[in-house]
Amino acid sequence: MDRINCYHCGDDCGNAAISFDSKNFCCNGCKTVYEIFSSNDLSYYYDLQSAAGTTPKVVESKYDFLDTSTIVQRLTEFNDGNLQIVNLYIPSIHCSSCIWVLENLNKLNPAITSSQVDFPKKTVRITYASDTISLKALVVLLARIGYEPNISLADYDNKEKKTDRxxxxxxxxxxxxxxxxxxxxxxxxxxxxxxxxxxxxxxxxxxxxxxxxxxxxxxxxxxxxxxxxxxxxxxxxxxxxxxxxxxxxxxxxxxxxxxxxxxxxxxxxxxxxxxxxxxxxxxxxxxxxxxxxxxxxxxxRDYKSYFPIAVTRVLSGGKEESIQVHNLKKGDRLLIRNEELIPVDGILIRGNARIDYSFVTGESEPVHKQSGDKIFAGGKQLNDAIEIETLKSVSQSYLTQLWSNAIFQDDKSTKxxxxxxxxxxxxxxxxxxxxxxxxxxxxxxxxxxxxxxxxAVLIIACPCAIALASPFTLGNMLRIFGRKKFYLKNTQTIEQLAQVDTAIFDKTGTITTAQKSTASYEGMPLTSDEESLLKNTLRASNHPLSRTLYNMLAEQDIITLDEYEEHLGKGVEGSIDGEHIKIGSADFTGYHQDSAALNTSVHINSNNTYKGKYVFHNEYRDGISEVFKNMSETLQLAILSGDNEGEKPRLEQLLPKLTPLFFNQKPENKLEFIKELQNQGKKVMMVGDGLNDAGALAQSDVGIAISENVNVFSPACDGILDATKFKWLYQYILASKKAIKIVKLSFMLSLLYNVVGLYFAVTGQLQPVIxxxxxxxxxxxxxxxxxxxxxxxxxxxx
Structure with missing residues (x-):
């Protein structure tokens, strides 16, 4: 008797084959999976690999425990009541068709937003609308299509990693x-x-x-x-x-x-x-x-090479201090400003929280939270400054995961x-x-x-040596850069950095430092209420000039703003009890600047009345002249600044002659500038502060964000450089080029070995054992x- 194989899983149907749609199935489970795929226009799954499915197991009341909210809370890594994210271990993942099925779960149930498979770890990270499909229903769906998760609460509690032995x-x-x-x-x-x-x-x-x-x-x-x-x-x-x-x-x-x-x-x-x-x-x-x-x-990379980001901790008496994220402890009170990443789960204590969870979920719609609500790590505050109390210590590996989230992967890798x-x-x-x-x-x-x-030829010419050369070289360089406080997203970034021929720099917060800048006020005196509103509005902003000015102003009582908004590349505004203030550029505050006033300034408008401005005297980073001089030998340089031309004469003295300087550049202008260079065949590196430069960082071939112990984190960048290491940036670029040379030398050594070995193999002088x-x-x-x-x-x- 001829063997009858199941159309879905390939197992022997025996004498109990189930016929459906002119196909044979070994059980109702496989038949059900086929029906699901067919009804959702996913039948081309079988074109990837015939009989590649796995045999579904009968699931009745096995997962009733997932109806318990406390258990769901422990199992999910994100849960705001409407949206949940869970990472499930699925042992039956075994081939490319498994990946294809699991990453197309949204076609089986529209309540599933996205699903990402980690093939080596055999896990799938699923984002879904919990008000439409429960965790239990999700798990049952996976079991029905043959991918039953292995759920062990003990493993989740102990944080033990499943190892493949x-x-x-x-x-x-x-x-x-x-x-x-x-x-x-x-x-x-x-x-x-x-x-x-x-x-x-x-x-x-x-x-x-x-x-x-x-x-x-x-x-x-x-x-x-x-x-x-x-x-x-x-x-x-x-x-x-x-x-x-x-x-x-x-x-x-x-x-x-x-x-x-x-x-x-x-x-x-x-x-x-x-x-x-x-x-x-x-x-x-x-x-x-x-x-x-x-x-x-x-x-x-995950646990020792921390990102150079810090967060402001609020001490007793209202004092504030900057603290590295990996030193946070449960119970610490944190100040989260506008555009800052929330590094740890916490409870909202004060402020109007408007959280962007797109880092975690991919959903761009901000979520409003009230005092007492739980806030999850990975969210980004988009409003007035808030204060939260931490619920646990930070997981740096979680921040690494956010940086590498597939949601933020653009087409750089495909190019x-x-x-x-x-x-x-x-x-x-x-x-x-x-x-x-x-x-x-x-x-x-x-x-x-x-x-x-x-x-002998097939054995002696084994490509293992060639396969090992690049990952070991670049992986080791990734670790070395991390020790030097230069944090790159992946090994591919090193290869791209080695190919760079053009470097574009932002000015404020990138080649200037906020820690040494000074400012003087010119204009009408501010009332005590205006000074308080000014201080608290600046407290919520992360722009380098805002942070500098905030630190210069006298201490004020901390108040919660009724409204706060930051206008990218223009300024910020806030209001409380009918009082309104605008802080930013001359145009933003309604001041018609004369041509002689070219210094970097922050203008103040209170209740639609122009009050005055703070004139800044920028301090440039140590070694900037030497850095740009060395870079100009091999790279084309340019400065793109959103400020006016006040610093142009000084920059012309600091930078190599004929270095292009562009001022009054809006974020979209920077992006278009880089795109035009790329159209000319240039390999562009953008160095910015990660705020107004997010678009330019994402567009460039390599985007480097300069960090000055500020908890501003953008997945748009490919690397983060500690500000104290700015003067060594060119050395890191040269090191990347040398790392690629090491890879090429490794290829040559491997090729030389293969040539010698092949000579003896082809001439019949090499025994397979040797x-x-x-x-x-x-x-x-x-x-x-x-x-x-x-x-x-x-x-x-x-």
């Missing part, structure tokens, strides 16, 4: 088999099988075949268990019409196994089971080493091709071409060597080379 198990199996096969191969190594003395005939006649078949048995779990990931990856790559680096590895394993099996079946020789098991063992050992190294780098991507496909095609050409040559001249040559040993050694040498070189490079950085 499969690699360790596979490494153990491969190592055990490799050791035994090597032991069984000793008679072959020492040519005991052909010896005629001291019992050699006894070994030849009675135990030779037994040992060979034992080696065959030991190789089975190595090929079909320990090495199966290479076959799965290769097949998926080929199905996607993409030659990944696992294709030649899988081909090499297959050829070794088939050739060795044929040799012992026909008694042609002992085969190469030692090479086979050794190859897989060393491959897995390299992967294990790589995994451990990545884990170490990730740990340093950029990494070194490894550009080389990988060509390398694979070249290796396969050489292998087949060499095999064809030896089939014609000496067929006995053809298979040996083909096998190739299997040399191949992992090349990978280890590349890792050592990149680590040593990047550490030497790191020591030279200030």
């Amino acid at each position: 499969s690699l360790i198990y596979k490494l153990g199996v491969a190592g055990f088999a490799f050791g035994n096969v090597m032991f069984l191969s000793f008679p072959e190594y020492f040519d005991l099988a052909t010896s005629k003395s001291d019992g050699g005939e006894f070994w030849l006649n009675q135990y030779q075949n037994v040992f060979r078949w034992l080696m065959f048995i030991f190789s089975l779990p190595v090929v079909f268990y320990a090495g199966r990931d290479y076959f799965i990856s290769a097949v998926k790559g080929l199905r996607s019409k993409f030659l990944n680096i696992d294709v030649p590895i899988a081909l090499g394993i297959s050829v070794l196994f088939l050739r060795s099996t044929i040799e012992i079946i026909f008694d042609w020789g002992p085969g190469f089971f030692d090479s086979l098991t050794g190859l897989v063992f060393f491959l897995l050992l390299g992967k294990f080493f790589q995994q451990k190294t990545y884990s170490f780098l990730s740990f340093e 950029f091709q990494s070194l490894t991507d550009s080389i990988g496909k060509r390398f694979t095609i070249s290796v396969l071409s050489i292998a087949f050409a060499a095999a064809a040559y030896w089939l014609f001249y000496d067929s006995s060597k053809a298979l040996n040559v083909f096998t 190739a299997a040993i040399l191949m992992p050694l090349s990978s280890i040498s590349i890792v050592i080379f990149t680590t040593v070189m990047t550490n030497i490079l790191g020591r030279k950085l200030k």
Whole structure:
């Protein structure tokens, strides 16, 4: 009787096949999943990979505990009553079609806003409208389509990370088999099988075949268990019409196994089971080493290399101090200004909270909160300054997650091709071409060597060393930059930074420092009420000039404004008890500035009456002349400032001659300026303060935000530079270029190794066992080379 396979999951339907829509299913669960997909125009799911579904399990009252609000509160990472975000562990995630299904959940239920899969961790982060679909209903939906979550409250309480130990198990199996096969191969190594003395005939006649078949048995779990990931990856790559680096590895394993099996079946020789098991063992050992190294780098990035952002803590007596976010404790009272990121869950104590949770959820509609309401980490205050009491210490890894949130991923990555991507496909095609050409040559001249040559080429040219060069080099540089207070989003940013040929700088808050600026008042005296309103309105603003002026003014009682609004690139305004004040540019406050008044100024308008202005005398950052002088040797420079031309003469003295200076630039002007440069083929780096420059930072190839211990955080930037390290910015750019040179040198070393190895392999002088040993050694040498070189490079950085 012919086997009937389930159309959805591929399992054997047995004698109880369910027929529906001219297709067979093994159970009602699979049939239900198919119906869901078909009714939602998702049936092309099966075009990705036939029978790629998983068998749904019957779910009745299993998840009734999810109706309990306290449990839901503990399980969700965000929950404001209308919107919830949950991160679920789904063990059955196993292939690309799984990712496709789980990231299209919104098509199955419109209440689901978005879903993001973390394939290595087998988790899915789902944002959904909790007033439309409950957590229980969401989990049941996942179970119905075959992706039942593994929910353990103990794991959530203890914050324990689920670790995948499969690699360790596979490494153990491969190592055990490799050791035994090597032991069984000793008679072959020492040519005991052909010896005629001291019992050699006894070994030849009675135990030779037994040992060979034992080696065959030991190789089975190595090929079909320990090495199966290479076959799965290769097949998926080929199905996607993409030659990944696992294709030649899988081909090499297959050829070794088939050739060795044929040799012992026909008694042609002992085969190469030692090479086979050794190859897989060393491959897995390299992967294990790589995994451990990545884990170490990730740990340093998430928990030790904190973003250079701080938050204002309110002390007893109303005094305020700046504190690093990782020093926050439960019960601290924090001041959150306009545009500031809320770094930790808390309770609103004072102020009008208008929270933008788009960092977390992608929803741009602000949420209003009242005193006593809970506020979640990751939100951004869009109104008057508020005070909150922290509920727990900050999780820096959570801020890292926000920075890398897929919601904020623009098309930069799609426009950029990494070194490894550009080389990988060509390398694979070249290796396969050489292998087949060499095999064809030896089939014609000496067929006995053809298979040996083909096998040796595939093993010796393993692309592992090339695959390791870039991630280890750039990953280590990411860690080194973090130690130097230069925090980059990912390794791709280093590659992009190395290609930069144009650098654009904002002025206020970027090349100037708010900590040393001075200001003098010119105009009509302010009343005590106006001074109080001015101080409290400035208290809510994060603009560098606002912060500078706020620190200069006399202390005032803290009051909660009735209204507050910040106009990007113009100024701020606030009101209380019918009193209204506008603070900002001359045009914004209704002052017609004469041409002689070119100093940087903040103008005051109280109750529609112009009162006067604070004239600032900017202090530029230490070493600015040297930084721009060095940069001008290799980069094109320009200054884009929203201020007037008052500082132009001084800037012309500080900066290299003929440096373009553009003033009165609005945020949209900066963005268009950068876009025009990019249209000319320029690779642009934008350096700004992260506030008015958000659009320009996002548009640029690399956006760097300068931080002066201010809790302003924008996912639009690709890097954050501590203001104290500004004078070393060019050194960091040069270090990025040198890091790429290290990657290229690693590629050349790997290529040199491959050329030498291929010469001996193609000429038939290299045995597969030697190739299997040399191949992992090349990978280890590349890792050592990149680590040593990047550490030497790191020591030279200030």
